Amino acid sequence: MKHHEIDRSHDISQSIDLLHENEQLKHQSQYLRGTISVGLADLITDGLSHNDTLLTKFHGIYQQDDRDIRQSRVARKLEPDYRFMVRLRIPGGILSSAQWQEIDKLSRAYASSGIRVTTRQTIQLHGVRKKYLRPLLKRLKQVNIDTIAACGDDSRGVVCGADPSSPGIQKQVYEKAKATSERLIPKTTAYKEVWYEDQAKQSDTQEPVYGSLYLPRKFKVGYVIPPINDIDIFAQDVGFIAIEENNCLVGFNLCVGGGMGQLDSREDSYPRAATEIGFLDHKDAPFMAETIMGIQRDYGDRRDRHQARFKYTIDRIGIDRFKEVLVQRFGKELEPSRPYTFKQNNDLLGWIETPGNEWQVTLYVESGRINESLQDKLHAFFQLFSGTVRLTTNQNIQLLRIQDFERLDVERRLTDLGLDHLIRPNAQQNHTLSCVALPTCGLAMAEAERYTPEFIKKFEAIKLKFGISDIPINLRITGCPNGCARPYLAEIALTGRASGIYNLYLGGSHRGDRLAVLYESNLNESQIFEKLSPLFEIYASERIDGEFFGDFIFRKQLIGGGSKHKYSGYIHQEL
Ligand code: SRM
Ligand code: SF4
Numbered sequence: 001m002k003h004h005e006i007d008r009s010h011d012i013s014q015s016i017d018l019l020h021e022n023e024q025l026k027h028q029s030q031y032l033r034g035t036i037s038v039g040l041a042d043l044i045t046d047g048l049s050h051n052d053t054l055l056t057k058f059h060g061i062y063q064q065d066d067r068d069i070r071q072s073r074v075a076r077k078l079e080p081d082y083r084f085m086v087r088l089r090i091p092g093g094i095l096s097s098a099q100w101q102e103i104d105k106l107s108r109a110y111a112s113s114g115i116r117v118t119t120r121q122t123i124q125l126h127g128v129r130k131k132y133l134r135p136l137l138k139r140l141k142q143v144n145i146d147t148i149a150a151c152g153d154d155s156r157g158v159v160c161g162a163d164p165s166s167p168g169i170q171k172q173v174y175e176k177a178k179a180t181s182e183r184l185i186p187k188t189t190a191y192k193e194v195w196y197e198d199q200a201k202q203s204d205t206q207e208p209v210y211g212s213l214y215l216p217r218k219f220k221v222g223y224v225i226p227p228i229n230d231i232d233i234f235a236q237d238v239g240f241i242a243i244e245e246n247n248c249l250v251g252f253n254l255c256v257g258g259g260m261g262q263l264d265s266r267e268d269s270y271p272r273a274a275t276e277i278g279f280l281d282h283k284d285a286p287f288m289a290e291t292i293m294g295i296q297r298d299y300g301d302r303r304d305r306h307q308a309r310f311k312y313t314i315d316r317i318g319i320d321r322f323k324e325v326l327v328q329r330f331g332k333e334l335e336p337s338r339p340y341t342f343k344q345n346n347d348l349l350g351w352i353e354t355p356g357n358e359w360q361v362t363l364y365v366e367s368g369r370i371n372e373s374l375q376d377k378l379h380a381f382f383q384l385f386s387g388t389v390r391l392t393t394n395q396n397i398q399l400l401r402i403q404d405f406e407r408l409d410v411e412r413r414l415t416d417l418g419l420d421h422l423i424r425p426n427a428q429q430n431h432t433l434s435c436v437a438l439p440t441c442g443l444a445m446a447e448a449e450r451y452t453p454e455f456i457k458k459f460e461a462i463k464l465k466f467g468i469s470d471i472p473i474n475l476r477i478t479g480c481p482n483g484c485a486r487p488y489l490a491e492i493a494l495t496g497r498a499s500g501i502y503n504l505y506l507g508g509s510h511r512g513d514r515l516a517v518l519y520e521s522n523l524n525e526s527q528i529f530e531k532l533s534p535l536f537e538i539y540a541s542e543r544i545d546g547e548f549f550g551d552f553i554f555r556k557q558l559i560g561g562g563s564k565h566k567y568s569g570y571i572h573q574e575l
Pocket of ligand 2: 441445479
């Protein structure tokens with residue numbers, strides 16, 4: 001086999017009828033067309049048919065309804081208040097100022113609740129009416145943005161970390177992330193047909209890599225540049241850790257099989273930290289990502305969607321067998337992993353000078369939510385900003401490539417607009433993430449984004465009581481166990497179980513290299529603080545200088561064994 005050929009020898013040979021119904025739907029969808037166009041033309045309902053809502057996910061579009069008013073609409077015998085969430089594809093989170101300004105304009109014209117920066121460094125526009133979907137996507141196209149594969153059983157937005165101290169390496173790694181995204185996105189012409197009404201000639205082989213069944217489940221790829229593990233590399237299905245030598249990018253350490261989502265109700269469902277399996281030349285990274293995606297395509301579970309993520313495939317076939325298949329398909333062995341160090345998994349804050357007399361500054365955005373008033377201020381700011389924008393996987397915005405002579409001017413404008421406080425959030429805010437949850441997320445069991453400001457205030461008050469308020473603690477809150485804010489890598493995490501009730505996880509690290517462990521289930525707010533207070537008290541008096549909370553309770557073995565995941569030690573020890 002030639003090095004870059006795709007081996008389809010393990011193509012699905014099982015009878016389609018035996019597979020999960022979503023597999024049958026994909027197979028019959030004519031490469032993701034379904035009847036979406038017919039549904040868009042049907043103005044009697046604001047929604048799409050059930051099957052089409054599954055297919056639009058592959059196009060980056062989710063049908064949702066406002067859960068705050070769901071019951072009252074049912075009582076009035078009205079259909080749910082259907083609206084769509086549109087997730088953009090922005091590999092590596094990089095946007096020009098002009099692109100930002102257009103997204104800002106479009107969100108005002110077509111969406112209902114501002115802009116949301118996601119934990120995979122892209123933007124979601126919520127509350128888009130069905131009739132506005134096409135106009136929105138056509139306008140996005142004009143600024144070279146699409147939404148293909150932002151959701152669905154395919155390779156999702158490829159994320160990319162940042163290292164401002166080394167812009168050359170950062171640029172190279174970003175180019176890899178972009179190339180990987182282009183390589184892994186579905187090639188069906190259905191997207192153009194449905195959204196741009198462009199009747200491009202259908203090629204004979206619509207999906208040379210995916211085939212008609214696409215992947216068994218979502219698949220996530222990320223690139224990171226040590227020492228900043230901002231993207232949480234160990235949460236990715238496939239992770240590339242940049243290795244530089246003498247200021248040159250030489251290659252990547254490869255991690256496989258990370259994933260956060262779990263079902264509390266199933267013992268065989270668990271978060272998994274990716275396993276580091278070796279080193280590869282930087283040129284091979286996009287092909288490696290495609291090769292691994294091919295293995296998941298062919299070996300992933302297509303009957304049970306709860307066992308279909310790549311992490312379960314790896315655990316089922318075994319890491320050694322996986323490596324054998326990988327080497328066979330990749331065409332060469334991996335080299336042993338090379339040394340690197342992670343220092344943190346949150347964003348670098350404040351003004352940072354980058355080589356070449358340029359600056360970057362990070363604007364903290366609470367839970368990634370850009371509400372109307374913040375959006376207005378940013379609108380005014382961006383009209384005079386010509387640099388580059390980077391969305392971060394910690395839901396923040398970084399302004400990049402600010403020339404030395406522009407810095408004071410940018411700083412003054414941020415201050416005049418009342419945005420300077422975003423440059424200096426308090427340490428706890430910058431270490432807190434939460435997911436969207438209610439009212440839009442159909443899977444939310446408890447509040448997250450809307451609850452976070454109130455929770456942080458009380459959390460900080462308890463920290464103050466024990467004299468540890470100046471020590472940031474990685475805190476993550478999600479409205480359900482799916483883990484969209486990567487809670488199982490936090491020092492303290494709450495995952496929603498029911499309204500006001502959360503599971504409490506403890507013991508992740510500040511570097512994102514150790515999984516947290518379930519400490520207690522089904523706690524309300526006061527029970528959460530009752531559990532945390534004695535731990536904060538011991539931490540305050542017994543910690544070693546500079547020791548973070550997660551490391552402390554891990555060292556002291558204060559965390560129980562309630563978690564389903566098999567490993568709670570460090571994933572990566574410095575080589
Ligand atoms: Fe997520 C499903 C929001 C990052 C694991 N996620 C959802 C849905 C689409 C709910 C649904 O299926 O109906 C949520 C839409 C809510 C809404 O109203 O907007 C949703 N996920 C998000 C975002 C917006 C959270 C945020 O606050 O930023 C993130 C968008 C990322 C993006 O731009 O692509 C988001 N989701 C993640 C991450 C974090 C990551 O990838 O780094 C994870 C954990 C990593 C992983 O995939 O294992 C994650 N989301 C899930 C899962 C669990 C998957 C699993 O393996 O079990 C679901 C549920 C599912 O797929 O069935 C889910
Ligand atoms: Fe929704 Fe759960 Fe993801 Fe939060 S973690 S956005 S509640 S699916």
